[in-house]
Amino acid sequence: MAAWNSTKNPRGMAEVEQVRVGFKFLRSNLGWVAIYVMTHVVLILVLRFVTVNLPDVKPVPAWIPLVSLALQLGIVTGVSMMQALIFMRFGREIDKPLWKCENDREAIKRFFMVWFILNLVFNLVNQLEVKAWNAEQMELGAFFSLLMNIGAIVYIPIGASIMHWGRLEWKEMGVALRPLWRHIELLFPVLMLGYLGYILQGVGLGVMQGMGVDLKTTIAAPALVMVLPTLIELLAFTVMWQACMANRNNPPDDNDFDF
Numbered sequence: 001m002a003a004w005n006s007t008k009n010p011r012g013m014a015e016v017e018q019v020r021v022g023f024k025f026l027r028s029n030l031g032w033v034a035i036y037v038m039t040h041v042v043l044i045l046v047l048r049f050v051t052v053n054l055p056d057v058k059p060v061p062a063w064i065p066l067v068s069l070a071l072q073l074g075i076v077t078g079v080s081m082m083q084a085l086i087f088m089r090f091g092r093e094i095d096k097p098l099w100k101c102e103n104d105r106e107a108i109k110r111f112f113m114v115w116f117i118l119n120l121v122f123n124l125v126n127q128l129e130v131k132a133w134n135a136e137q138m139e140l141g142a143f144f145s146l147l148m149n150i151g152a153i154v155y156i157p158i159g160a161s162i163m164h165w166g167r168l169e170w171k172e173m174g175v176a177l178r179p180l181w182r183h184i185e186l187l188f189p190v191l192m193l194g195y196l197g198y199i200l201q202g203v204g205l206g207v208m209q210g211m212g213v214d215l216k217t218t219i220a221a222p223a224l225v226m227v228l229p230t231l232i233e234l235l236a237f238t239v240m241w242q243a244c245m246a247n248r249n250n251p252p253d254d255n256d257f258d259f
Contacts, residue, residue: 019189022238025094026231032086033234039082040230043075044223052217076123080115083159084108087115087237091163094241098248099164114162122151152198153191154180156236157243164244179240179247186243193236197229204228 026033050071054064088107091099101107129144157180162168165176180187204225205215213221 018186018239018242019193019235021242022235025090025238026234029090029093032089033231036082036086036234037227037230040079040226041223043078044226045219047071047075048219048222052219072123072127076116076119080112080119081108083115083119084111087111087160087163090234090238091160091241094238095164095245098245110167111163114159114168118155118159122148122155125151149195149198153194156194156233157187157190157240160237160240161244164241164248179244182250183243183246186246187240190236190240190243193232193239197232197236200229200232201225 050067054067055061084107085104088101088104088111092101101110125144125147129141129148132141132144158177161179162173162176164179165172169176205222208218208221208225209215215221
């Protein structure tokens with residue numbers, strides 16, 4: 001669809017136009033947007049349902065940490081698989097006919113591990129942050145909180161860049177991540193969207209708590225809070241994909257910085 005190939009002249013493309021194109025694409029694909037959001041909501045509901053219903057006893061039975069670990073891995077796996085499939089469809093449509101991925105099987109083979117690694121690292125840092133705050137280790141908690149903020153900003157840009165490159169190859173990582181610095185003006189809206197989505201999660205939970213919702217026992221509230229950040233995440237992906245297209249359509253000069 002030629003409408004999405006508006007990055008043919010990316011250096012003259014304003015940030016507002018970049019986001020507008022992303023909005024336009026999402027409005028034209030509301031079905032996949034709904035699937036993406038609802039998958040997140042359902043997975044969080046499952047996570048909260050199991051977590052809330054685990055026995056709160058001392059000493060903690062040995063099986064509880066195993067259940068929690070299996071549940072976290074299941075959530076990470078489910079989200080990563082869904083991202084590989086839906087982001088593949090988005091990328092293929094936005095960058096038609098240049099960017100290709102034949103089917104779902106190929107998408108899982110090429111891109112599942114990209115998102116699985118990113119989600120696993122993000123989840124691990126989040127768990128460490130919670131443990132640090134609960135143990136009242138303020139400096140360590142602040143450090144992991146900083147990592148979470150950075151991760152929220154670069155999460156989509158890194159994943160989208162690797163996807164657009166076409167595969168996860170560690171020796172090619174420098175070239176694959178080139179869109180992160182070659183078009184800073186196109187990257188800036190993605191970074192802001194990532195941070196906005198992350199901040200809105202905290203704001204949403206704070207509002208729920210201010211309304212008297214017990215966040216330790218509630219099941220639905222955390223899932224509902226994720227709806228808007230998840231939509232912003234989708235928008236960030238469509239905007240970052242345009243930056244990746246700009247990088248490809250404007251090959252670097254010989255003196256461009258490269259790894």
